[in-house]
Amino acid sequence: MAEAGTGFLEQLKSCIVWSWTYLWTVWFFIVLFLVYILRVPLKINDNLSTVSMFLNTLTPKFYVALTGTSSLISGLILIFEWWYFRKYGTSFIEQVSVSHLRPLLGGVDNNSSNNSNSSNGDSDSNRQSVSECKVWRNPLNLFRGAEYNRYTWVTGREPLTYYDMNLSAQDHQTFFTCDSDHLRPADAIMQKAWRERNPQARISAAHEALEINECATAYILLAEEEATTIAEAEKLFKQALKAGDGCYRRSQQLQHHGSQYEAQHRRDTNVLVYIKRRLAMCARRLGRTREAVKMMRDLMKEFPLLSMFNIHENLLEALLELQAYADVQAVLAKYDDISLPKSATICYTAALLKARAVSDKFSPEAASRRGLSTAEMNAVEAIHRAVEFNPHVPKYLLEMKSLILPPEHILKRGDSEAIAYAFFHLAHWKRVEGALNLLHCTWEGTFRMIPYPLEKGHLFYPYPICTETADRELLPSFHEVSVYPKKELPFFILFTAGLCSFTAMLALLTHQFPELMGVFAKAMIDIFCSAEFRDWNCKSIFMRVEDELEIPPAPQSQHFQN
DSSP: OHHHHHHHHHHHHHHHHHHHHHOHHHHHHHHHHHHHHTTTTTTHHHHHHHHHHHHHTOOHHHHHHHHHHHHHHHHHHHHHHHHHHHHHSSOHHHHHIIIIIHHHTTOOOHHHHHHHHHHTTOSOHHHHHHHHSOEEEOTTOOOIIIIIHHHHHHHOOOOSOHHHHHHHHHHHHHHHOOTTGGGSHHHHHHHHHTTOSSHHHHHHHHHHHHHHSOOHHHHHHIIIIIOOSHHHHHHHHHHHHHHHHHHHHHHHHHGGGOHHHHHHHHHHHHHHHHHHHHHHHHHHHTTOHHHHHHHHHHHHHHOTTOOTTOHHHHHHHHHHHTTOHHHHHHHHHHHOOTTSOOOHHHHHHHHHHHHHTTGGGOOHHHHHHHOOOHHHHHHHHHHHHHHHHOTTHHHHHTTSSOOOOOOSEEETTSHHHHHHHHHHHHHHHHHSTTHHHHHHHHGGGGGGTSOSSOSSOSSSSOOOSSHHHHHHHHSOTTSOOOOSSOOOOOHHHHHHHHHHHHHHHHHHHHHHOHHHHHHHHHHHHHHHHSTTGGGOOHHHHHHHHHHHHTOOOOOOOHHHHO
8 A cells, every 4th residue: 555655646647747837827827717717716816906005105225235135145045156166166055956856747757766766866966977087197196105195294285185084005906916815814904004094004014014924015005105214215226126036036936827827917017017117206206317327127028918007207398307308208109109099198299299390480479470380380289289188287387277296097188187288297398498488489389279069089088077076085185176168157156147147236226216216116015016017117117207306397399488
């Protein structure tokens, strides 16, 4: 019986929703017809007359207070809507309408309800949008203890978000653990340590693992989070290399003995590659750039298939520091391929090399008179290509926006990737004479080539719409996220702005000209409330204004008197 009653109520609700959705005009006329039939019992005419009489007795001070209060309320709504739009990128009123009013009017499909049921309410719309955009590990990420924590100690700000650190914890569990870790006590402790949220608990677990055995992953954790300088981190990574290299050689001999040994060898390979890459980054930080380049080249030769770490981007940055532009071009020729995923580092480095050939002699005035040469045209096209891939980078390179520490994860074509690129490559652009000037003169021309709205791209796929939500999760709250394309202001912000301005103007006019505004207000009330409103016209309104203000009639000319 209960199920039958529930089914009947659901059917009744669906019928009402359907009727409101498709038969709203019929409902509207039915309501008007009922009001007309019940006008005598409800005494609508008498009530309207009473209301009209009451409103005619109101003074101009009431209208000043009314319009002033309306202007204040609409102004507060405007401020709140603007703050909400700047923070979350959407209108609060529109979001409430879509989330709460639309389901009541039958605007929810079965797919969305199924998705909401499967998620059990654990994820909101922002996280769903983030999942649609693939987040990549930042190949140039800083050291958490020696760089990120020092920034926190100096400024009191957290440069990393919880979402970013949670992604790093997932990466560590993927790269540094395997199913056979429970067979070795030190690895079992580290398997739990990577899941810890408290940094001190992770560091304590790493020390506990080192008391049992020389554990490479324990040294990695201490180098990343406990070391306060790059030199200390390098020392710990060298100890990790000694332990990790031994584990790698042992697992390499046993990798074909079963799936368990194969998984262990895969884990040891990831650990060894990570250690060598971070040692190369330590050498780069400490000024030993040539040593870092050699370590990166050897690592890429030894493990050519491990492209997940994007070591070539570290190599490009180090080669640019050495000003070895021929070697940079050789690396780009290998990795700037149509079949490989692009990045801001690849696109903007290619643009920098082509700009370097013409930037020292480039002049916008001379180019406008004689036109662009072939080399200049190639440089401009390379800049347009790079800007189309990531339109956020030029503002950081041209120092139109302030830089912050890059996150540990980036979103390709997003603001997070632009920050990570500009943080390390701004000095390389400044070193090439005229490169920033050429970028400043040409980068905005990219947007004239991209179709609008962005239903398709020019050289790349259409710009994704989910980058703003993902970047807000990756970047700290004190950073103003760069948004492309710029969102148009929601309708309700424009509406509240117009309402606030209109009511403020009415309040000012009522305060300055109370008699005139009072006459207009009474005339408008009489039009809408009088039973004979059909006989009114504009002439009667102005005649009543003249009578109330005692304006003398205009004198007639002598021709009309005769």
